[in-house]
Amino acid sequence: MGNRGMEELIPLVNKLQDAFSAIGQNANLDLPQIAVVGGQSAGKSSVLENFVGKDFLPRGSGIVTRRPLVLQLINCPTEYAEFLQCKGKKFTDFDEVRQEIEAETDRLTGQNKGISPVPINLRVYSPNVLNLTLVDLPGMTKVPVGDQPPDIEHQIRDMLMQFVTKENCLLLAVSPANSDLANSDALKIAKEVDPQGLRTIGVITKLDLMDEGTDAREILENKLLPLRRGYVGVVNRSQKDIDGKKDIGAAMAAERKFFLTHPSYRHLADRMGTPYLQKVLNQQLTNHIRDTLPGLRNKLQSQLLSIEKEVEEYKNFRPDDPSRKTKALLQMVQQFAVDFEKRIEGSGDQIDTYELSGGARINRIFHERFPFELVKMEFDEKELRKEISYAIKNIHGIRTGLFTPDMAFETIVKRQIAKIKEPCQKCVDMVISELVNTVRQCTKKVEHGLLTGKYAALHVKVALETIVVLGWLGIDARTWNARGYRRTSAWTSGDHGTTRGSLQGLYCANKTVCWINSENCLVCVVVVVISR
Structure with a gap:
């Protein structure tokens, strides 16, 4: 590049600065x-x-x-x-x-x-x-x-x-x-x-x-x-x-x-x-x-092509076209669901390196916070042995038993499992809270991106409706948790190693019952696992 060309470089960038400042895009361009x-x-x-x-x-x-x-x-x-x-x-x-x-x-x-x-x-x-x-x-x-x-x-x-x-x-x-x-x-x-x-x-x-x-x-x-x-x-x-x-x-x-x-x-x-x-x-x-x-x-040319493509879409634009509204709605819901799923699964393109987020925080609740709450429960082995002894004797009544009755075991286990009701409720609340926070993180994309920039109100509405659904799912989970001790016998009478498989089976049975009718909805996966 000759001296004349070199001298023109700074004025050229000045023109770009003025142009992007005039349209309010100066901060987004790395000049x-x-x-x-x-x-x-x-x-x-x-x-x-x-x-x-x-x-x-x-x-x-x-x-x-x-x-x-x-x-x-x-x-x-x-x-x-x-x-x-x-x-x-x-x-x-x-x-x-x-x-x-x-x-x-x-x-x-x-x-x-x-x-x-x-x-x-x-x-x-x-x-x-x-x-x-x-x-x-x-x-x-x-x-x-x-x-x-x-x-x-x-x-x-x-x-x-x-x-x-x-x-x-x-x-x-x-x-x-x-x-x-x-x-x-x-x-x-x-x-x-x-x-x-x-x-x-x-x-x-x-x-x-x-x-x-x-x-x-x-x-x-x-x-x-x-x-x-x-x-x-x-x-x-x-x-x-x-x-x-x-x-x-x-x-x-x-x-x-x-x-x-x-x-x-x-x-x-x-x-x-x-x-x-x-x-x-x-x-x-x-x-x-x-x-x-x-x-x-190269960056400016890429932006120019993107803008030209967007302008081309507006040539036949009809704001009141019902089909366009339906298409926008479906695109928004689909994009929102994809973004939410990525944040839960941890496969998003913007991984946070400063703190846990999304699915990682839920994972920590299940594997750290929930066990910690269980450990905090008071357990007196001496008192438990006394309760078992009384239960066995009371079930035998005036008879002298040769075998330990199953009913004694089930009675004691039910009482112990009933004690985990509060930690389970707390776990449900924490997971629902994290899901709501994840939804809110998704709404931050309103200020960025082509689709969300056009339909910001729709994006917010989808987010609000999602939070409402999460609230109802949280109520369902808490209701089930309140009745959970009644089902104890079903969980304690068979193979104790099938808990995870049972939960997976419940998910598979419920995967079509979903707020967006998607078989891969992460809201359904996480909340069903909690609530069942």
């Missing part, structure tokens, strides 16, 4: 991009403003960046900015750019410091920038501010994870040098999602604010916490400089002087500073887009 992460007051905003050469980002205490900002820098002779939500409007006053970011943020999140994962797309044209696209993410925080919810830390983390876990996303990890870099929020999250350091670019800010006698030389030389793409040090304007409206150009000159004169950094001066960082990011992003372009193209 090559650079996400800026760091703790509050790490200097992220200053780094981005230095790239542009203008003050345009909101500032203040607490969380300032409350929505992802997709910042697209375009090299152009004329200097202005555009927002995706303000089509056709050019901003030449960058104070107005800041006001628009604040207004657009408040429009979606309110003024109570709430956050939202919906990005703001800002494009800046300037002769002073290189082609570059960055996603500025909210700074990591631990303490709620104002009316923020108590779990704000987890909300921000979840939002960051939506971006940084994608394989095509490079990480610009911004860390202040005047704090312990080993505990840097940015480097921690980078280490978590990129343990080999292949996607992470380190940026060390506030080098001029380190304690006297200390420096970050080993970090910048990539020796202490090595990253494949290395580190770049920058010196931003201080809060005093910002309040005093210090010109960014003057700040860049001061940054250059700092690296040239500092004894620990002057041997690295040609690889430090904001201009070098911008150049590195331009090269890294361009190369990254080039490397990921074939896979991205």
